Amino acid sequence: MFFFFVIISLQAYDVTAKNRFPKPEFESGHVQPETITPAPRAMILEYLDVFVLIVALSLISWLILKKRSRKGVFWMSVFTILYFGFYKQGCVCAVGSVQNVTLALFNESYNIPITALLFFVIPLLYTLFFGRTFCAGVCPLGAIQDIFAFRPMPIKAWLEKVLGIIPFIYLGLAVLYAATGTDFIICRYDPFIGFYRFDATFIMFMLGAIFLLVGVFIARPYCRFLCPYGALLNIVSRFSFKHMTITPANCINCKLCESSCPFGAINMPAPVKEKEKTEVIVKRYILLSVIVPVLVFAGGLIASNFHENLAMVNHKVKLASEVMNNTNFGVKDKEAIEITAFKTSGQTVDQLYSEASAIVKEFYFGSWIFGCFIGLVFGLTLVSLTVFKYHSDYSPDKATCHSCARCMDYCPVLPEKK
């Protein structure tokens, strides 16, 4: 009996080199069907998205800057929700394309799709020329929040300033994780994509619902206090060639638009400041020139201390640590799937460790740069608080203005007739 099994198993072993069971030759003349391997979607559809993006951006820029129509922006938002949101299911989007570009810059083998590259570049270009018209109604994430902004309340300036730093931290983290090929966190923690796809997990659905509900009172919370692409647009928009204005002609300082902005992005006219003593200015200058480098260095130091924690998100590092500590991914009673798969993969533990330590090293450098960047953001925020900006009229703050065109309806000034 034993020998029988040995023979059977030996035979089985032999045959597996080819096939355990040979392919039959049919006597009935049966024709074997072919395996269907469908081709990916045609490229033309992807170019169509880019085309729609360009048309939508051109249209909305025209609506805002030339037509000065809030209604037009609203209907553009509706179109965006329907097309980029529900039809395209929020993918490809400019917000996430930051990660594609980063990965393409750091990873040789990754061929970035041309749509992702164009979705990154085109909104930035439009922002450089016309301000953040992309945010106004072409971004599906912004559009859905804009529709929900029923009763916007002003929030304290200091809170706005502090929360405004978060997008830069988020951007830094997203770039760090994309550059190391770990994860695309912007896509993973996108609160609205679940609505567009009707498949949100409970937590993500709750998160999206909270953002929308909060957004009823605090307009566009994601855009202002989280969106990493918004952080880039914020910087670019400051230097835009053109930007929407509240008034079509000359501001008469009637204060009607004062509370119209849901984002608190209107610069109020400020009285001319008294001239400070030179000593005070010099002192402040010296203080800042010390504080900013210290902040940059401290940021780098702090972040690099946490580089191992940051690296734990990477699945290879995680696997190595689980193997090293014998923790079995917290699974009790049986072997975790990851461990089983690792054992069957034929890779040795040493190989895994060396690969993981290489990734951890990347994270060490990456977290230094990330920390320095955050320090710099803090420092520059500090500097911007000390700089006095003179405004004689009511004008949109180019950095935080989302170009939603709400304020325009409040302006009583008629456009100059030619």
Add this chain to the structure above:
Amino acid sequence: MSSEEKHKITRREFIRKGMQLSILIGLGSIAGGLITKTISEKTVWQIDTKKCTQCGRCATSCIKKPSAVKCFHAYDMCGYCDLCGGYFKPGTKDLTTAAENQLCPTSALKRKFIEEPFFEYEIDKELCIGCGKCVKGCGAFGNGSLQLQVSQDLCDNCNECSIARDCPSNAFSRVLNSTSYLMLGLRDSNKWKNKL
């Protein structure tokens, strides 16, 4: 005073112009640097079926519901067995198509009698959820002709495949469009046979 003010404005303008130019150059260099990558061949997500352990996460981790991962049948490798390890639950007594005998939770694997003693197995892609139960059974007892693979007409070709991140055996990778499908037992002439 007036000349000073004028001077001030020009300085501000100078910074503005300089930043505009540098942003343009920056964007241009990113676009220019990466354009060669975009022109080169498109990459698609594929499962290396030799690495796949059929853990079942393809069914749950894909952003699409049901998953874009489907079971594919390489007919050339199939033994057309009566007792199919991919079709029947282990320990099934009578080899009938009764639901309680089937391994597939959605009855996506269809069994058709061809001639004594051969049966043909076909996958209904509409029903398949990519759980890999049949793949596991076929691999364990049969030729391994049933294989999990990313169906390219369904795959959104996400930036970062969410199954790839959850895959315990690193079976997911981006491959060049021309090298897919990454499966055993496909004829060359079979490639890119589209249903449409």
